[in-house]
Amino acid sequence: MHAGLLGIEELDRAEIEAILARAKDFQPIQSQSLKKLDTLRGKMIVNLFYEASTRTRTSFEIAAKRLGADAVSITASGSSVSKGESLVDTLNTLAAMRPDAIVMRHAASGAPHFLARHLPAPIINAGDGTHEHPTQALLDARTILDRRASLEGLRVAIIGDIAHSRVARSNVHLLAKFGVEIVLCGPASLLPPELAELAPGVRLTTDIRQAIRDADVIMMLRVQLERQHEASFPASEYFRFYGLRLEHLDLAKPDAIVMHPGPINRGRELSSEVADFQRSVILNQVENGIAVRMAVLERVIG
Amino acid sequence: MAILIRNGRVLDPASRTDRVADVLIVEGCIAGVAAGLSAPKAEVIDASGMIVAPGFIDMHVHLREPGFEHAETIESGSRAAAAGGFTSICCMPNTKPVNDSATVTSYIVERARSQAVVNVFPIGAVTKGSAGEELAAIGAMKAAGAVAISDDGQPVTNSRVMRRAMEFARSYDLPVIDHCEDLGLSAGGDMHEGAQSVRWGLRGIPSAAEDTMVARDLLLAELTGARCHIAHISTRNAVAMVAHARRHGIAATCEATPHHFTLSDREMAAYDSNYKMKPPLRGPADRAAVAAGLASGAIDAIATDHAPHPGSEKMQEFERCPFGIIGLETAVALALEELVRPGRISLSRMVELFTTGPESVMRLGRGTLAPGAPGDVTVFSTGVSWTYDVNQSFSRSRNSPFDGRAFRGGPMVTVVNGQVVWRRA
Numbered sequence: 001m002h003a004g005l006l007g008i009e010e011l012d013r014a015e016i017e018a019i020l021a022r023a024k025d026f027q028p029i030q031s032q033s034l035k036k037l038d039t040l041r042g043k044m045i046v047n048l049f050y051e052a053s054t055r056t057r058t059s060f061e062i063a064a065k066r067l068g069a070d071a072v073s074i075t076a077s078g079s080s081v082s083k084g085e086s087l088v089d090t091l092n093t094l095a096a097m098r099p100d101a102i103v104m105r106h107a108a109s110g111a112p113h114f115l116a117r118h119l120p121a122p123i124i125n126a127g128d129g130t131h132e133h134p135t136q137a138l139l140d141a142r143t144i145l146d147r148r149a150s151l152e153g154l155r156v157a158i159i160g161d162i163a164h165s166r167v168a169r170s171n172v173h174l175l176a177k178f179g180v181e182i183v184l185c186g187p188a189s190l191l192p193p194e195l196a197e198l199a200p201g202v203r204l205t206t207d208i209r210q211a212i213r214d215a216d217v218i219m220m221l222r223v224q225l226e227r228q229h230e231a232s233f234p235a236s237e238y239f240r241f242y243g244l245r246l247e248h249l250d251l252a253k254p255d256a257i258v259m260h261p262g263p264i265n266r267g268r269e270l271s272s273e274v275a276d277f278q279r280s281v282i283l284n285q286v287e288n289g290i291a292v293r294m295a296v297l298e299r300v301i302g
Numbered sequence: 303m304a305i306l307i308r309n310g311r312v313l314d315p316a317s318r319t320d321r322v323a324d325v326l327i328v329e330g331c332i333a334g335v336a337a338g339l340s341a342p343k344a345e346v347i348d349a350s351g352m353i354v355a356p357g358f359i360d361m362h363v364h365l366r367e368p369g370f371e372h373a374e375t376i377e378s379g380s381r382a383a384a385a386g387g388f389t390s391i392c393c394m395p396n397t398k399p400v401n402d403s404a405t406v407t408s409y410i411v412e413r414a415r416s417q418a419v420v421n422v423f424p425i426g427a428v429t430k431g432s433a434g435e436e437l438a439a440i441g442a443m444k445a446a447g448a449v450a451i452s453d454d455g456q457p458v459t460n461s462r463v464m465r466r467a468m469e470f471a472r473s474y475d476l477p478v479i480d481h482c483e484d485l486g487l488s489a490g491g492d493m494h495e496g497a498q499s500v501r502w503g504l505r506g507i508p509s510a511a512e513d514t515m516v517a518r519d520l521l522l523a524e525l526t527g528a529r530c531h532i533a534h535i536s537t538r539n540a541v542a543m544v545a546h547a548r549r550h551g552i553a554a555t556c557e558a559t560p561h562h563f564t565l566s567d568r569e570m571a572a573y574d575s576n577y578k579m580k581p582p583l584r585g586p587a588d589r590a591a592v593a594a595g596l597a598s599g600a601i602d603a604i605a606t607d608h609a610p611h612p613g614s615e616k617m618q619e620f621e622r623c624p625f626g627i628i629g630l631e632t633a634v635a636l637a638l639e640e641l642v643r644p645g646r647i648s649l650s651r652m653v654e655l656f657t658t659g660p661e662s663v664m665r666l667g668r669g670t671l672a673p674g675a676p677g678d679v680t681v682f683s684t685g686v687s688w689t690y691d692v693n694q695s696f697s698r699s700r701n702s703p704f705d706g707r708a709f710r711g712g713p714m715v716t717v718v719n720g721q722v723v724w725r726r727a
Contacts (some may be wrong), residue, residue, distance in 0.1 A: 088617050108619035109503035110573030118617075129621075166503060180371075181545030194500040 004101070004122035005296055006113050008173040016138070018175060022295035023142050023288065029066065031154060040069035043100040043301050047073040048091075049126070050106040055286065056126050056135075056251055063293035069100070069301070076247055081097050088118060095121045100301045104128075114223035122300050130164045135172035136261055139144075139292040141178075143285050144217055147257060151178035155253075157211040159185045159242065160221030163192055163232070167261045168221060169297065172198050186242060189232040208242055215252045217279035219259045220244050223269045244270040246277070257281050303721060304328045306341045310349025310681060315654045316661075316670035325354055327677035330720035333584065335671055345722070349681050352714055353649065355388025356671050357678025358656035360532055360630065361664050362454075362479075362557060362605035365391075365422070370400025374610040374698050376410065379630070380418035381696035382608070383530055384724035387713030388654075389678035390668055392419040393452040395432065402427035402438035407446035411605055419723040420716075422676070423666060425479065428453040428467045435458055435595040437467055444474050449664050452479035454533060455580075459485060468528035477529040477555070477663055482515035482540070482581065483507075492621050495581040498567040504620065507582050511536040516540040520547040523554055527542075531663050532556035534607050536581040538591035545600040552716070554665045556595075557605040560629055560636040563593045565703065575616045575623035576703040579609065591639070596655060599645045603659035605631045610699030628697050632690055632704045634682055638711035643716040649684070676718035686726065 008016070010157060029035055045064045045150045049057050057073055062070035074094075087091075087106075097300060104112050109129030115124050127133040134290055141151065158176055162168045163186050175182055176199030183203050195256060198200050206212050212218060223238060249256065258270075258280040266272045307325040310333055314320075324339040325332065352573035360383060376393075383391045393410065401410060414422035430436045432453040439542035440451055457480060458464045464480075471478045479538035481594040488511040493499050493549055495506020520543060520613055523530035535541055537555045547554045561579065570577040577583060595601040609626025616623050638656070641647045647655075661669030667675055691706035702714050714723040 071442075086617070108621045110621045114573045114619060127385070129503050163500075169501075169503060192495075192500050193496040196499040198501060284420055 004116060005124045005134055006116060008134045009132065010204055013177050013191060014176065016141070019138055019292070019299060020142055020145060020297045022293040022298065023138070024028065026294045027288070030287060035066050036070040036207055037066060040064070040067040041296055044098070044133050044246050045069050045071045045101050045103060045279050046094055046099040047103045048094065049073065050076045051127070053105055053127070054103065055289070059151070059289040060126060060293050062296055063290050066290065067294055067297055069297065070084060076275070081145065084296045087115065091115050091119055092301055095119050096115060101297065112157045115218045119194040121269065122302060123295060126164055129166065132170045133166040134170050135289070135293055135296055136167050137174040137283055137297070139288045140171055140219065140259060142173055142288045143281055144257070144286065145258065147281070151175065153179060153182050153204065154216040155183070155214055156217040156219060157183045157215040158219045158221065159208060159211055161190045161207065162186045162195060162221070163182060163190045165221050169243040171219065172202060176201050176203050183211045183215070187233045208248065211252055212248050217257055217259060218244065218252060220270050222261060222263065223265060239268055243268065244274050246271065246273050249274070249277070255279070259285060303720065304341050304344035305347065305349045305717060305722065306344040306348050307679060310352045310354035312354045313650055313653050314355065314652055314671040316609060316658050317672050319671065320650060324580070324717045325671060327679065327720045329718065330675055330677045331675055332671050332675045333419050334673055347681065347715055351685070352683045355653045355680045355682065356657045356669050357718065358634065358680045359386045359390045359660040359664070359666065359669055360388050360391045360606050360608070360633070361603060361660040362608065363391045363393055363630065364394040364626070365396060365607040366414065366610055368406070369663055370696070373612050374635045375417070376413045376422060377417040378696055378698045379420060379608070379610070380414070380420045382404070382628070382630040383420045384716045384718070385696050385713070385717055386632070387634045387680045387682055388630060389419060389680060389716060389718045390423065390666055392423045392425050392449060392664060394425055394452060395427040395704050396455050398537065399423070400427050400432050401443070402430050402432065402564060402622065403446060403521050404442040404446040405441060407448050410719045412448040420609070420718050421668070423447070423449045423568070423664065425450045425452050427451065428458055428478065429463065432456040434458045434463060437470055440470055440476065441474055446692060448476070449666060450477045452481070452533070454479065454481045457481045457483050457485070457515065461522065462638070464519070468522055468526040468530065472526060472528045477531045479531045479533050480515070480519050481514050481533045482669060484511045484514045486513065487511035492578065494567045494584045495570070496567055498570065502572060507580070509539060509584060509588065512581050513539045516543050518543065520552055520554055523547070524552045527553070529553045529555070533560050534562065534581060534605070535595070535601060536562045536584050536592065541591045541600055542709050543597040544574050544660060545595070554716055555602045556594060557603040557660070558592045558601045559607045560604060560633045561627060561703070563589065563596060564636050565589065573620045574628060575620055576705070578620065578625055578699055579607070579627050580625040593646055596641060597651065602663060604637055605660065606630055610697050611701050612699055618699045627694065627700055627701050627703060629702070632696060632702065633715050635709040636711040637702070638684060639709060654707050655699065662693055665727070677717060679717040680713060681715040682711070682713045684709070687712065690710055
């Protein structure tokens with residue numbers, strides 16, 4: 001395996017299955033009173049976040065600590081980044097301190113891939129621009145598998161700003177490797193036709209009802225105004241045509257689940273009722289995030 | 303001092319010559335082309351098994367001097383040109399200061415006279431500072447040595463300004479070279495918009511960003527009667543539009559780069575800035591259309607768009623890296639490998655694309671081995687095996703996607719005004 005985790009695209013099915021199985025082992029630990037293992041005792045993990053993130057950074061930090069590793073987190077503001085140091089120089093400096101892994105989030109697509117070519121330390125991608133967010137797709141798969149026997153043959157709708165979503169890309173790569181039928185849905189300006197070439201089994205639609213019909217899983221994406229480089233749709237009418245409301249759920253399978261990578265925008269991409277809906281598994285995703293990241297850290301460093 | 307190049311296959315499309323012969327250069331000029339020439343005091347170059355052609359012309363390079371000497375100088379760029387088989391190069395005006403006045407043009411001409419090993423012809427800016435508003439002193443630049451005008455890299459957005467520029471250039475019989483890019487459509491883009499950009503999550507530059515401006519320029523060329531030259535053409539629609547315009551009598555010409563006929567976005571290494579340039583590497587169908595255009599005559603010239611950037615600028619996140627790659631030293635080998643060897647074009651057509659093609663646009667008075675012509679000669683081989691090592695480049699920059707590539711065929715000896723300026727080691 002590659003010394004690190006840059007994306008889902010380059011993983012094969014067996015590697016993904018191994019991580020998901022190991023994450024399952026870690027699930028009970030999350031609710032134990034003593035949550036700490038010593039698998040990675042003495043190991044040092046650097047969390048380098050060039051982009052604001054509370055949940056992913058915290059999740060990686062907790063995962064590292066539950067495995068007994070030491071973790072330091074660096075955010076872009078207040079570091080050498082704001083003093084104009086280049087990315088390569090910053091990373092070389094960090095690498096010289098011999099961390100066992102660098103967990104990195106960056107607003108530029110491919111930034112971790114570029115660094116991986118020049119650095120000795122393994123890099124775990126915690127989200128790069130509009131490219132991939134591999135641990136999110138892994139925790140989403142873990143969450144689905146907690147409720148379904150297998151991914152094979154499921155129908156998954158992913159709805160929202162697909163063009164700018166790293167969550168969507170990683171999920172498409174993962175789900176397609178397991179024979180999932182994937183429907184991507186959003187306004188055409190956020191749904192480039194080339195998305196259909198991303199992986200086998202991908203269909204596109206601009207109609208939310210068509211996307212949801214007979215779905216086993218509905219993944220809503222955050223409408224990321226911060227990643228919108230230009231006006232691709234009128235924000236005022238987004239919810240009316242692409243927001244998920246309770247009545248939509250009648251079109252899906254009776255036991256369909258609703259997912260969201262968070263943080264949610266109530267009233268923008270989904271209604272408040274849907275967010276609190278009994279088959280909404282948004283908080284289970286958060287919980288699985290720690291177990292999945294423990295499995296990834298153990299695999300990369302252990 | 304005389305030079306006698308013996309026993310090569312002399313290939314001079316301008317004089318319809320293609321036979322084994324000797325070429326004699328005396329006092330900087332071609333003295334004769336014939337079999338069995340003798341010149342007792344001449345330096346003899348044995349070109350047996352090689353091709354002897356008029357000196358190659360690259361009508362589109364960036365020499366970065368004045369202003370960006372850390373990336374390239376007139377001297378280093380000219381040495382890279384010589385090693386690539388080029389005897390004449392035309393340099394774009396996006397220096398610092400911009401070449402928008404006779405003063406800067408004269409500076410480049412003077413520096414080239416003392417520093418360059420090949421002929422250097424400056425291209426002047428269309429507008430002052432290439433800001434797209436006020437016309438530059440085009441007549442004065444021509445008098446100082448400018449051979450064309452272009453706002454390459456910062457294309458003129460305002461169509462009225464472009465119209466006036468074309469009209470104005472026509473009165474001096476200068477070609478207007480345009481880098482066709484609708485800056486609104488391409489804004490923020492880092493590579494060709496297509497399946498690959500969507501996969502990598504990189505913002506795309508659609509083909510339409512080039513096509514809309516090519517269409518505008520062709521219509522303005524018809525309106526003004528100016529000579530309009532489309533730089534680094536890269537899309538199938540643009541190639542078709544130029545061909546269409548020519549059939550209707552519009553004085554349009556165009557060039558293509560070796561990277562656009564060699565690579566498509568499918569061959570890019572992920573997030574490697576050595577594959578980042580404008581226009582971007584397009585889709586496979588575009589690449590094929592460019593190669594077909596070079597064969598059919600729809601495209602007039604091969605030009606490198608040699609664009610040096612130092613390593614520090616290219617060693618960044620892909621979206622932060624500047625656009626452009628160097629290309630002088632690999633152009634001839636790529637043309638041989640990608641166009642001639644697969645049978646897409648003949649050897650003679652390749653020589654045209656490097657000589658009479660650019661000459662017909664730029665009118666430098668070169669590109670032929672006719673007696674009395676300047677003594678510029680490119681000797682190349684179709685068989686020599688060599689590997690491009692960018693760290694050995696004469697350029698000051700290292701930004702090439704062809705580093706480490708093994709080639710068969712390439713330049714052997716470069717003669718400029720009767721002087722050997724480069725010879726393969």
